[in-house]
Amino acid sequence: MTTTAIKSSGTMAFRRKVMKRQNICLAVVGILLVIFMAVNILVGSISIPFSEMMDILLSHETTSTKGFIIWNIRIPRAIAAGLGGAYLAVAGLLLQVYFRNPIVGPFILGISSGATLFVSVVMLSTISLGFTMLNPFMCTLAAFAGAYGTMLVVLSVASRVKNGVTLLIVGLMMGYLCHAVTSVLVAFAEKEKIKGFVLWQLGSFSGFKWTEIEIMLVAGGAILVLVYFLAKPLNAFLLGEDYAASMGVNIKLFRMLILLSACALAGMVTSVAGPVAFVGLAVPHMVRLLFSTSDNKILIPGTILVGAMVISLCDFIARMVFSPVELPISAITAFFGAPVVLSLLMKRRVDI
Numbered sequence: 455m456t457t458t459a460i461k462s463s464g465t466m467a468f469r470r471k472v473m474k475r476q477n478i479c480l481a482v483v484g485i486l487l488v489i490f491m492a493v494n495i496l497v498g499s500i501s502i503p504f505s506e507m508m509d510i511l512l513s514h515e516t517t518s519t520k521g522f523i524i525w526n527i528r529i530p531r532a533i534a535a536g537l538g539g540a541y542l543a544v545a546g547l548l549l550q551v552y553f554r555n556p557i558v559g560p561f562i563l564g565i566s567s568g569a570t571l572f573v574s575v576v577m578l579s580t581i582s583l584g585f586t587m588l589n590p591f592m593c594t595l596a597a598f599a600g601a602y603g604t605m606l607v608v609l610s611v612a613s614r615v616k617n618g619v620t621l622l623i624v625g626l627m628m629g630y631l632c633h634a635v636t637s638v639l640v641a642f643a644e645k646e647k648i649k650g651f652v653l654w655q656l657g658s659f660s661g662f663k664w665t666e667i668e669i670m671l672v673a674g675g676a677i678l679v680l681v682y683f684l685a686k687p688l689n690a691f692l693l694g695e696d697y698a699a700s701m702g703v704n705i706k707l708f709r710m711l712i713l714l715s716a717c718a719l720a721g722m723v724t725s726v727a728g729p730v731a732f733v734g735l736a737v738p739h740m741v742r743l744l745f746s747t748s749d750n751k752i753l754i755p756g757t758i759l760v761g762a763m764v765i766s767l768c769d770f771i772a773r774m775v776f777s778p779v780e781l782p783i784s785a786i787t788a789f790f791g792a793p794v795v796l797s798l799l800m801k802r803r804v805d806i
Contacts, residue, residue, distance in 0.1 A: 472746070472747075475746075476745050476747065476752055476756075479744055479745055479756070480755065480756060480759065483744075483756070483759040483760055483763055484759055486763050487536065487759055487762050487763040487766060490763055490766035490767050490770065491532045491533075491535075491536055491766050493770060494528065494531070494532040494535070494766060494769060494770050494773075495507065495524060495528045495529055495532050497770070497774065498523070498528060498773065498774075499777055499778050500519075500520065500523060502520050502523070502524065506520065507524060510524050510525070511524070526664075530662040530663060530664055530666075530667050531659050531660055531661075531662055531769070532766065532769075533662075533667050533671075534659045534662040534666070534667060534670065534726070534727065535659045535762075535765045535766050535769040536762035536763075536765065536766055537667075537670050537671065537674060537723075537762070538659060538670075538723045538727050538730065538765055539733055539737075539761040539762045539763070539764055539765025539766065540674075540678070540757075540758040540759075540761045540762040541670075541674050541677075541678075541719040541720070541722060541723050541761075542560055542719070542720060542723055542730060542733040542734045542737075542761060542765075543733055543734060543737035543738065543741075543757045543758065543760065543761025543762075543764075544678065544681060544715075544716075544719055544754065544757050544758060544761065545560040545715075545716040545717075545719040545720040545734050546558070546559045546560055546716075546733065546734025546735055546737060546738050546757075547734075547737075547738040547741075547750075547753060547754070547757050548681065548688075548712050548715060548716040549562060549563070549712075549716050549734070550738055551688050551691060551692060551712070551750070552691075552709070552712045552713070552716070553619075553621075553622055554692070555622070556739065557735065558622070558735070559732070559734040559735035560716065560719070560720035560734035561629065561720070561729070561731070561734070562622065562625050562626065562629075563604070563605070563608050563625035563628070563629075563713075563716075563717060564604045564608070564625050564626070564627075564628030564629035564631075564632060565601050565604055565605060565717055565720045565721050565724060566601075566629075566720070566724050566729040567604070567628065567629040567630075567631075567632035567633050567636075568600040568601055568603055568604030568605075568628065568632050569596075569597040569598075569600040569601040569604075569721065569724040569725055569729070570597075570600065570632065570633075570636055570655060570724075570729060571600050571632040571633075571635055571636050572596040572597060572599050572600030572603070573593050573596045573597050573600065573651070573654060574636045574639045574640065574651055575596065575639065576592045576593055576596045577593060577647055577650055577651040577654065578639045578640060578642075578643035578644075578647050578648070578651055579639065579643070593654065594666075594725055594726055597721075597724060597725035597726070598721065598725040600632075601717070601720070601721030601722075601724055601725055602717075602718075602721055604628055604632070604717075604721075605713075605714070605717035605718070605721060607628060608621070608624060608625055608628065608713065608717065609710060609713055609714065609717075611624050653782070654728045655728060655729060655784075656728065656729075656782030656783070656784045656785065657727055657728035657729055657730045657731075657782055657783040657784040657787075658727060658728060658772075658780070658782065658783055659727050659765075659769055659783060660780070662726070666726055670722060670726070673718075673722060674719060674722055677715050677718055677719055678754075678758065680711070680715060681715050681754060682751075682754050682755070684708070684711060684712070684715075684750075685749075685750040685751040685754055686750075686751070687701075687703045687708055688712075688750040689748075689749060689750050689751075690703055691703070691708065692748065720734065727783070728784075729784060730765070730783055730784055730787055731784045731787055731788050731791065732784075732787045732788050732790070732791025732792060733761060733764065733765060733787055733791065735791060736764075736790070736791035736792075736794045737757060737760050737761045737764055738753070738757055739794070740760055740764075740794060741753055741756040741757045741760050744756065744760070764787075764790065765783075765787070768783060768786040768787050768790055769783060769786075771786050772785070772786045
């Protein structure tokens with residue numbers, strides 16, 4: 455056997471070993487996600503034995519108090535937390551690849567600030583008067599309008615500039631501008647309204663309805679499928695726009711798809727759960743470290759699973775640590791995410 459053949463055989467064996475390790479990691483994370491979601495359904499202020507929970511799930515019984523709690527409160531919340539974590543984490547991954555910057559997250563383009571501004575207009579003013587039929591949905595509709603309005607502004611700028619740093623600055627300025635207007639509204643608002651607005655700002659996955667879950671599943675699932683098919687161009691993009699263009703990637707269309715997908719995922723979560731911090735920033739770094747790769751074909755499914763697992767765990771902590779008092783989800787994700795990012799920066803150089 456020649457030296458070249460030996461080296462090739464060794465390389466193939468190493469690749470198989472790496473792929474086996476990555477598949478094991480995916481399986482372990484998937485199992486942990488299922489466990490955390492099951493615990494979120496099982497554990498709460500009202501204790502429900504596991505056998506009774508299984509009977510309720512199998513019979514789809516919703517008439518009893520425990521059946522109503524499981525099917526209309528805990529299951530929607532558990533699914534919403536998993537989807538929210540997955541969407542925010544993937545949005546963060548896309549933005550970090552796009553800007554080739556390890557400290558970029560979904561909020562960097564002002565999406566959260568835009569949603570917060572529009573919600574503040576509804577919650578801190580009397581704009582909802584005259585729209586009584588829409589009152590239960592005004593905050594959600596306002597958050598969608600703010601998130602996607604900001605997204606459209608950023609996308610319009612993205613079509614005119616090629617410099618990622620310039621676009622990054624535009625996003626930051628949009629965020630500061632929205633925050634400034636929100637602060638002015640808070641200064642003139644009534645105290646009772648300020649309290650409700652502040653609680654929304656801290657984020658929560660409580661109160662989700664099945665209609666909202668279905669919308670998140672369909673719309674977000676379609677975006678995740680699109681993102682996975684962009685894995686190969688994303689890998690080429692890591693080596694620079696010139697290299698990606700030489701590989702046949704339509705740079706202008708590709709940049710628009712990245713931003714559209716990231717903004718849509720982050721805006722979707724913010725519109726229904728409020729701003730949730732640090733997930734999009736910390737989780738992609740965790741996945742790169744866990745899977746020891748920069749291949750987006752591995753990172754994308756890994757980020758989906760780890761993001762869902764992290765938020766499921768954080769949501770459980772938020773509900774149960776000081777039960778019956780529920781902590782804001784953003785407080786838990788900040789306690790979790792900040793040390794993760796700092797430890798990664800201290801122990802090793804964080805790269806895209």
